[in-house]
Amino acid sequence: xxxxxSPQLDAIFHALGDATRRHMxxxxxxxERTVGQLAEPFAMSLAAxxxxxxxLENAGLIRREIRGRTxxxxxxxxxxxxxxxxxxxxxxxxxxxxxxxxxxLRTEGAHPSKPSRKGDDP
Amino acid sequence: xxxxxSPQLDAIFHALGDATRRHMxxxxxxxERTVGQLAEPFAMSLAAxxxxxxxLENAGLIRREIRGRTxxxxxxxxxxxxxxxxxxxxxxxxxxxxxxxxxxLRTEGAHPSKPSRKGDDP
DNA sequence: AGTTTGCTCAACCATGCGGTTGAATATAGT
DNA sequence: ACTATATTCAACCGCATGGTTGAGCAAACT
Numbered sequence: 053x054x055x056x057x058s059p060q061l062d063a064i065f066h067a068l069g070d071a072t073r074r075h076m077x078x079x080x081x082x083x084e085r086t087v088g089q090l091a092e093p094f095a096m097s098l099a100a101x102x103x104x105x106x107x108l109e110n111a112g113l114i115r116r117e118i119r120g121r122t123x124x125x126x127x128x129x130x131x132x133x134x135x136x137x138x139x140x141x142x143x144x145x146x147x148x149x150x151x152x153x154x155x156x157l158r159t160e161g162a163h164p165s166k167p168s169r170k171g172d173d174p
Numbered sequence: 175x176x177x178x179x180s181p182q183l184d185a186i187f188h189a190l191g192d193a194t195r196r197h198m199x200x201x202x203x204x205x206e207r208t209v210g211q212l213a214e215p216f217a218m219s220l221a222a223x224x225x226x227x228x229x230l231e232n233a234g235l236i237r238r239e240i241r242g243r244t245x246x247x248x249x250x251x252x253x254x255x256x257x258x259x260x261x262x263x264x265x266x267x268x269x270x271x272x273x274x275x276x277x278x279l280r281t282e283g284a285h286p287s288k289p290s291r292k293g294d295d296p
Numbered sequence: 297a298g299t300t301t302g303c304t305c306a307a308c309c310a311t312g313c314g315g316t317t318g319a320a321t322a323t324a325g326t
Numbered sequence: 327a328c329t330a331t332a333t334t335c336a337a338c339c340g341c342a343t344g345g346t347t348g349a350g351c352a353a354a355c356t
Contacts, residue, residue: 058193061190061191061193061196062191062192062193063191064191065187065188065190065191066187066188066191068183068187068191068260069183069184069185069186069187069188069190069191070184070343070344071180071181071183071184072344074183074260077264078263081263081264081267086302086303087302087303087304088301088302088303096344096345096346097345097346097347098302098303098304099303099304099305099345099346099347100344100345100346102303102304103343103344103345104344106304107343118303120302120352120353120354121301121302121303121351121352121353121354122301122302122303122353123302123303123304127264127267129264129267129268129270130268132261132264132267132268133268135261136258136261136262136265136268138190138196139254139257139258139261140258141200141203142199142203142249142251142254143258145203145249145251145254146251146252146254146255146258148251192313192314194314208332208333209332209333209334210331210332210333218314218315218316219315219316219317220332220333220334221315221316221317221333221334221335222314222315222316224333224334224335225313225314225315226314228334229313240333242322242323242324242332243321243322243323243324243331243332243333244323244331244332244333245332245333245334297356298355298356299354299355299356300353300354300355300356301352301353301354301355302351302352302353302354303350303351303352303353304349304350304351304352305348305349305350305351306347306348306349306350307346307347307348307349308345308346308347309344309345309346310343310344310345310346311342311343311344311345312341312342312343312344313340313341313342313343314339314340314341314342315338315339315340315341316337316338316339316340317336317337317338317339318335318336318337319334319335319336319337320333320334320335320336321332321333321334321335322331322332322333322334323330323331323332323333324329324330324331324332325328325329325330325331326327326328326329326330
């Protein structure tokens with residue numbers, strides 16, 4: 053079931069709403085990384101990057117394994133799947149959009165039938 | 175090409191990171207709605223709701239047609255498709271995750287081969 | 297033992313966000 | 327013309343966010 057009022061989704065989408073964090077996720081998609089490794093590409097202090105990592109962790113998007121003095125992070129795909137599930141609800145809209153476009157291009161202004169009134173108030 | 179450092183994605187995901195706005199999108203998925211209609215379900219001022227609508231509009235998630243004194247909003251699926259495209263990159267992670275789980279459940283601890291080391295540093 | 301390394305914590309700062317209220321604007325109805 | 331309706335605008339408030347710096351702490355190296 054796709055929950056609507058969900059603090060989980062709030063945290064997930066909020067975490068994704070920052071390019072730095074999206075970049076970190078992309079990096080983690082390539083394998084495990086330490087906090088330092090994740091921070092390295094960015095022109096910000098380690099502390100700042102560490103906060104981003106924490107945000108990702110709080111959203112459940114990554115897991116952290118403390119190995120001695122280094123913190124090893126790995127991607128946790130579950131929440132991304134949740135976000136994807138939420139978005140999937142709208143999938144028919146953009147596919148439909150593309151379908152309509154394709155149809156319009158294909159028929160080139162032939163038989164102008166009903167202008168596709170689909171689902172207003174039932 | 176799935177852009178990483180994108181103010182567009184920033185805006186889209188940020189807009190999605192709020193339950194009120196997600197609710198509005200769900201409502202708009204059912205058909206066109208005025209700002210007032212969108213605001214009605216929420217226990218907040220109209221001005222506050224109006225700001226949410228503006229946020230959605232700025233993210234490109236909705237379009238607004240001003241009809242006399244009412245503003246009619248409709249869903250714009252493109253940006254949702256972008257967000258979906260961004261997430262799609264990670265799809266293999268959660269499907270793989272589920273596959274691994276399924277596999278583990280199916281084989282019940284048989285032939286412990288390589289523990290699935292996939293793509294660390296090349 | 298002493299130092300360096302990896303990371304967090306705490307305090308601080310500027311900015312932005314989500315909310316409020318009250319006024320402004322423009323259209324619609326009488 | 328007057329009033330009611332639909333919506334935005336502007337100023338304000340409290341709080342979270344994203345960044346900084348400096349200190350703190352535990353593990354690793356020599």
